[in-house]
Amino acid sequence: MEFRVAQLEALGRFLDEKKQDIMEALASDTHEPAFEAEYCNILLCKNELNNTLNKLDTWMKDEHVERNLVTQLDTAFIRKDPYGVVLIIAPWPYPIYVPLVALIGAIAAGNCVIVKPAEIPKNTKALLAEVLSSYLDKDCYAVVSASEEGTTKLLENKFDYIFYTGTPAMGRIIMTAAAKNLTPVMMELGGTNPCYVSDNCEVHIVARRVAWGRFFHAGQTCVAPNYILCSAEMQEKLLPALREAITEFYGPDPKESPDFARITGDEQFQRMRALLVTRNAAIGGQTDEQERYIAPTVLVDVQPSDPIMQESILGPILPIITVTSVDEAIDFINARERPLVVYVFSSDKKVVNHVLERTSSGGFCGNDTLMHVTLTSLPFGGIGESGMGLYHGQFTFDTFSHHRGCLQRTTALEPVTALRYPPYNAHKTGLVRVASELKRQGACTLL
Known part of the structure; x- marks a missing residue:
């Protein structure tokens, strides 16, 4: 335990001493606003770290379990053993937050760790590769910078556990490599997260909370609402409210706002621009390739078969699809792969609970967006196409621990x-x- 605590405290010093370097790297790579960069990559990471340090002694203790009459004089318990050597593969949208949260849990559980930073953004990758490992014990922890080809080579090694955040396509490649060695995996694969807005709601509150969740970090968030489901009448009310919220957040020209980020890489920009159907843009739609800028955009008249509805957008584009009722919205959600999160807005708790009970997703959030991810007390992860396994708080410790059943x-x-x-x-x-x-x-x- 003393060693684990020392390494976790060293990770805390990295966050404290290199805070400005982290902020500058993120600003350089994605024009990420200081508030967003600090909130996600410093504050939430420190919350995970401090929560782990506060509770590690409890998590590590053997968990004694019930016994039957035969074993009343015996000792039955669960021992939390480390898996061994863990590989953490980081995603490009959150190149600091995700690998560090995973690393905190892996260290706490007693594993050795190799961190493979995201290939983009380049300045953040360089910071992790050159600086992070200098804070940690080099016999137990390493940062390996590798291209896609290098990652494939890395996966040829036998790991005891693999943690991956990214796309389902790459997830299948990693699972195939892991299967050769029967290596367990934890995968968070994003998803086309639906957001149902009922007719009974505070429209301006909904607009602000949806706009914040969709356009935070220029939409490059795996749990951002991917599309809105609402009635045609609600769409008529919601569009001006969304326009007002976007103007309130980013001014009349979001391109000039210091609070609106840019797309992380050229490839991601081109992918997003190809998804953008400007003729249906009720709000926004402007792009600038040189700056990798895509305006906060709301699309209408979107068809379920459109390309933008087939994948996690990971950009500042919000399609709206009209439905006639909450049950039609539920049917629409259930006809697709299970998402990473389902959102619902309604002033009627019965509507919120109805959507919760009738759908399946990695997580759920009623009357807000993103905020469920900020709680270390809630598990975070996907189901089906959106992933497998859980992390955050004790769930990360448990993910990286083998729960060993013991009877003495x-x-x-x-x-x-x-x-x-x-x-x-x-x-x-x-x-x-x-x-x-x-x-x-x-x-x-x-009888």
Whole structure:
């Protein structure tokens, strides 16, 4: 424990001493506003770190479990063992936050770790590669900078656990490589997160919260609302409210705003521009290739078959699809792959709970966006196409721990233990059944 705490505290010094370098690298790479950079990459990371340091001794303790009559004199417990050598592959949208949160849990669980930073953004990658490892024990932790080809080579090695955040396509490649060594994996793969807005809601509040969630970090957030489902009547109210919120946040020209980020790389910019159907842009739609700028954009008349509805957008584009009822919205959501998060806005709690009960997703947030991710007490992860496994807070520690079931028996009472040995008879069977059987509580038998 002393070693783990020392390494975690060293990671805290990295965040404190290199805070300005982190902020400058993110600003240089993506024009990320200082507020967003500090909130995600410093504050939330420090929250994870301090929560882990505060509770690590409790998490590491053996967890004693119930015993039956046969094992009453024995000790049964769960030991939290490290997996061994863990590979953490970081994503480009959050190149500091995601690998550091995973690293915190991997260190806390006692693993050795190799961190593979995202190939872009380049300044952030360089910072991690050149500086982070200098704070940690070099025998146990390393940062390996590699291209896509280098990552493929890296995956040829046998790891004891792989943590990956990125696209489903790359996730399948990683799972194939992991399968060769039967290596367990944790994957967060994003998703086309729906946001249902009911007719019964505070439109201006909805607009501000949706706009913040969609355009935070220029939309390059895996849990951003990917599209809105609402009635045609609500769309008529929501469009001017969204326009007003965007102007309030970023001024009349978001390109001039210091609070609106840029797209991380040229390839991502080109992908996003190809998805952008400007003729349907009710708000925004402007682009600037040289600056990798895409304006906060809201699309209408979007068809479910359009390319923009087939993948996680990871950009400042928000399509609106009209539905006639909450049940039609639920059917629309359930007809697609299960998303990383489902959002719903309504002043009626019954509507919120109806969507919660009738849909399946990695996470859920009612009447806001993104905020569920900020709680270390909630698990974060996907399901189905949006991923597998959980992290944040103790869930990260558990993800990187092998829960080892342990029973330490006494050698006393051998005559009782001998009841299980052959030769068997009805008397032995009855005694063993009484000592070992687990009965259902509160069961009622009708005669």
